[in-house]
Amino acid sequence: MxxxxxxxxxxxxxxxxxxxxxxxYLGSGLGLAEVRLLHDLDAAGGDIRARxxxxxxxxxxxQVSRSLHGFAARGWLERAAGPDRRARHLRLTAEGRAxxxxxxxxxxxxxxxLLAGMTPVARAGLTGALVDAAEALDPPAVALDALRxxxxxxxIARHAELCARxxxxxxxxxxxxxxxxxxxxxxxxxxxxxxxxxRSGARRLGSIxxxxxxxxxxxxxxxxxxxxxxxxxxxxxxxDAALSFARAAGYRRMLLWTHESHRAAGRLYARNGFAxxxxxxxxxxxxxxxxxxxxxxx
Numbered sequence: 001m002x003x004x005x006x007x008x009x010x011x012x013x014x015x016x017x018x019x020x021x022x023x024x025y026l027g028s029g030l031g032l033a034e035v036r037l038l039h040d041l042d043a044a045g046g047d048i049r050a051r052x053x054x055x056x057x058x059x060x061x062x063q064v065s066r067s068l069h070g071f072a073a074r075g076w077l078e079r080a081a082g083p084d085r086r087a088r089h090l091r092l093t094a095e096g097r098a099x100x101x102x103x104x105x106x107x108x109x110x111x112x113x114l115l116a117g118m119t120p121v122a123r124a125g126l127t128g129a130l131v132d133a134a135e136a137l138d139p140p141a142v143a144l145d146a147l148r149x150x151x152x153x154x155x156i157a158r159h160a161e162l163c164a165r166x167x168x169x170x171x172x173x174x175x176x177x178x179x180x181x182x183x184x185x186x187x188x189x190x191x192x193x194x195x196x197x198x199r200s201g202a203r204r205l206g207s208i209x210x211x212x213x214x215x216x217x218x219x220x221x222x223x224x225x226x227x228x229x230x231x232x233x234x235x236x237x238x239x240d241a242a243l244s245f246a247r248a249a250g251y252r253r254m255l256l257w258t259h260e261s262h263r264a265a266g267r268l269y270a271r272n273g274f275a276x277x278x279x280x281x282x283x284x285x286x287x288x289x290x291x292x293x294x295x296x297x298x
Contacts, residue, residue, distance in 0.1 A: 038103065048090055068090065078091050079091070158207075160173060184209065216252040261290070275295060279291065
């Protein structure tokens with residue numbers, strides 16, 4: 001199956017597993033769209049219009065209007081004047097809030113029953129995969145954060161995996177990355193040295209570090225951008241953060257070491273005022289390489 005077929009197959013399986021195809025979801029007498037309307041009305045707390053509900057849920061306004069009329073007939077809904085007198089704001093009554101709470105509890109119980117038959121490993125895998133799927137459909141903004149527990153292991157692993165795949169590096173490169181990062185974690189000066197992790201929700205997308213070479217020279221290290229984030233401007237954003245920090249920390253220059261094969265990185269450095277100051281053939285990490293040193297004034 002291709003990617004589209006796999007998503008369609010999952011949709012069929014998941015909707016059946018959750019029992020959301022019937023006319024009465026969780027025995028409520030409501031369809032799934034109506035239950036979602038009730039949920040969003042409860043979450044809004046009385047400050048929402050019918051048009052806004054329809055737009056947020058991607059539903060036809062006439063369909064929403066019919067559902068709201070049914071809620072009102074059940075005593076679940078009341079309308080109040082909003083700031084715009086032409087549009088009435090919607091609010092659940094006490095009975096409507098009680099029904100929303102009951103359906104939420106029923107939904108949680110149904111999910112709990114589904115998970116009960118799974119092993120802990122399978123449950124963790126499922127919930128993690130669903131978080132990843134939600135973030136893929138609606139990616140959170142990318143933030144540049146300080147290191148958190150577990151980030152160092154990720155930096156080491158991803159450098160090793162990507163350079164083995166793309167450059168053919170052997171395990172000695174992973175050892176070098178671990179050595180550099182271990183020294184940083186044990187003895188770095190926060191006023192003069194810093195590392196950033198680029199995150200989008202739970203996903204790590206990149207890393208960059210500024211480390212002291214001497215009193216006046218900052219060294220750029222451990223620069224990585226995940227393949228799916230390349231070409232998005234993230235590398236430039238990370239480099240800007242590193243340069244700004246180095247200037248504020250009082251460094252007068254920045255240098256970095258890389259290999260000639262990292263051509264995209266070389267173009268990034270050249271665009272940002274770095275000059276190639278040294279290049280020499282070498283044997284490293286099981287490969288023939290060309291070492292490069294780039295440098296710029298701050």
